Amino acid sequence: MAADPIHQFRIVEFFPVAHIGNTEIAFTNSALFMFAAVIIITAFLVIGTAKKSLVPSRLQSAAELSYEFVATTVRSTAGSEGMRFFPFVFTLFMFILTVNFIGLIPFTFTVTSHIIVTAALAITVFLTVLFYGLYRHGLHFFNLFVPKGVPILILPLIVFIEVLSFVSRPISHSVRLFANMLAGHITLQVFAGFIILMGSAMGAIGWIGGILPFGMIVILMALETLVAFLQAYVFAILTCIYLNDAIHPGH
Amino acid sequence: MAEPQHTTSTGHAPAGEHKAGFPPFDSHSYAGQLVWLVIAFVLLYVLMSKWALPQVGGIIEGRQKRIDDDVAEAGKLKTQSDEAVAAYEKALADARANAQAIANETRDKQAAAAEVRRKTLEDELNAKLAEAEKTIAATKTAAMSNVRGIAEDATRAIVERLIGVAPSDKSVADAVADALKR
Numbered sequence: 067m068a069a070d071p072i073h074q075f076r077i078v079e080f081f082p083v084a085h086i087g088n089t090e091i092a093f094t095n096s097a098l099f100m101f102a103a104v105i106i107i108t109a110f111l112v113i114g115t116a117k118k119s120l121v122p123s124r125l126q127s128a129a130e131l132s133y134e135f136v137a138t139t140v141r142s143t144a145g146s147e148g149m150r151f152f153p154f155v156f157t158l159f160m161f162i163l164t165v166n167f168i169g170l171i172p173f174t175f176t177v178t179s180h181i182i183v184t185a186a187l188a189i190t191v192f193l194t195v196l197f198y199g200l201y202r203h204g205l206h207f208f209n210l211f212v213p214k215g216v217p218i219l220i221l222p223l224i225v226f227i228e229v230l231s232f233v234s235r236p237i238s239h240s241v242r243l244f245a246n247m248l249a250g251h252i253t254l255q256v257f258a259g260f261i262i263l264m265g266s267a268m269g270a271i272g273w274i275g276g277i278l279p280f281g282m283i284v285i286l287m288a289l290e291t292l293v294a295f296l297q298a299y300v301f302a303i304l305t306c307i308y309l310n311d312a313i314h315p316g317h
Numbered sequence: 318m319a320e321p322q323h324t325t326s327t328g329h330a331p332a333g334e335h336k337a338g339f340p341p342f343d344s345h346s347y348a349g350q351l352v353w354l355v356i357a358f359v360l361l362y363v364l365m366s367k368w369a370l371p372q373v374g375g376i377i378e379g380r381q382k383r384i385d386d387d388v389a390e391a392g393k394l395k396t397q398s399d400e401a402v403a404a405y406e407k408a409l410a411d412a413r414a415n416a417q418a419i420a421n422e423t424r425d426k427q428a429a430a431a432e433v434r435r436k437t438l439e440d441e442l443n444a445k446l447a448e449a450e451k452t453i454a455a456t457k458t459a460a461m462s463n464v465r466g467i468a469e470d471a472t473r474a475i476v477e478r479l480i481g482v483a484p485s486d487k488s489v490a491d492a493v494a495d496a497l498k499r
Contacts, residue, residue, distance in 0.1 A: 075340040077350070089348045096346075097353035104361045111369035118376050120383060126376070133373045153366035161361055177354075180340070182347045186354055248341065 071255035103164040143306035159302035166294035188240035199312035
């Protein structure tokens with residue numbers, strides 16, 4: 067059963083908390099790791115910078131680095147006006163990054179391996195872009211779908227494509243993160259399963275042969291660490307790009 | 318359909334649970350996940366925007382401000398030190414010029430004094446020289462007039478010795494005057 071690569075994505079309910087209609091809301095492993103991420107991020111930033119040293123300690127330096135990293139990303143992608151969304155993008159980035167990294171620890175649960183979570187985050191970004199764009203520019207926001215200098219004949223087609231690509235954004239935005247985390251963890255689990263399988267089927271020779279998939283796991287682990295960071299970054303930078311559309315809808 | 322999965326909370330789930338489907342696509346867990354995600358995300362957002370980010374941003378800004386201030390302070394101090402160096406050099410140049418002036422003045426004064434002293438000395442010497450020359454001239458005149466008397470006496474004596482007769486004073490004086498004139 068441990069070799070089942072899907073097992074790790076199971077939602078385990080610890081205890082029921084409330085009911086919404088007929089649906090029981092229970093405290094789950096997913097919720098546990100979400101709050102773990104909240105605590106880790108807050109502790110990292112607040113305790114790390116508690117001394118407010120002029121010459122930072124390592125932890126403070128790391129906290130400042132994460133701040134500067136996201137701030138630079140937002141400013142370079144969405145302009146200085148985009149900095150009003152800096153706390154939002156920072157929260158997104160740190161949350162996804164932290165739950166991704168927690169998920170790399172064996173026997174933990176990866177919050178972002180569930181499509182509902184990534185979809186909720188992506189739709190939050192989508193709605194933020196939509197509502198801020200309309201609030202800021204009114205109906206001019208829809209100029210986003212009408213590129214300048216396009217011949218009138220093919221304009222309807224272009225507008226259709228633009229609208230379609232805008233609406234499909236949350237899908238690609240959420241599936242990208244979800245699929246990456248899911249596939250990576252399945253792959254790791256499958257290779258780990260090989261070790262167990264070979265060991266139990268072929269005895270000592272099988273355990274020695276297990277070195278091969280184990281080596282594979284080591285390599286994949288490095289790759290997954292990169293993917294965990296990269297997907298958090300990609301999610302954040304796409305958020306910035308979409309927000310930039312809301313701030314500057316002119317093409 | 319996924320009834321056992323939804324109600325049980327144990328790790329040793331029956332084999333039927335796995336047949337219930339792929340967990341990420343099991344819609345029974347969606348409501349719970351959404352609720353917890355909203356709570357966790359909003360909580361994190363509030364913690365970040367109200368607490369953590371202002372604190373970190375404040376530190377970074379404070380450091381930047383401190384660096385800017387220090388650079389400005391260093392620039393100000395550098396200007397001050399440049400001014401001090403300029404003032405020092407000016408003072409040095411002034412002092413040198415002053416010393417030069419004093420030296421020149423002193424030299425000129427001493428030269429003038431020496432000149433004056435030399436002149437008075439010279440005048441004195443000239444006066445003494447003139448005095449001496451006058452004395453010499455007087456002595457010479459006196460001596461010359463004595464020479465005539467001696468010559469007349471000698472002439473008279475020589476003539477008296479030669480002819481035995483003393484010539485008259487007048488002829489002797491004429492003869493001597495005639496001889497001196499030559």
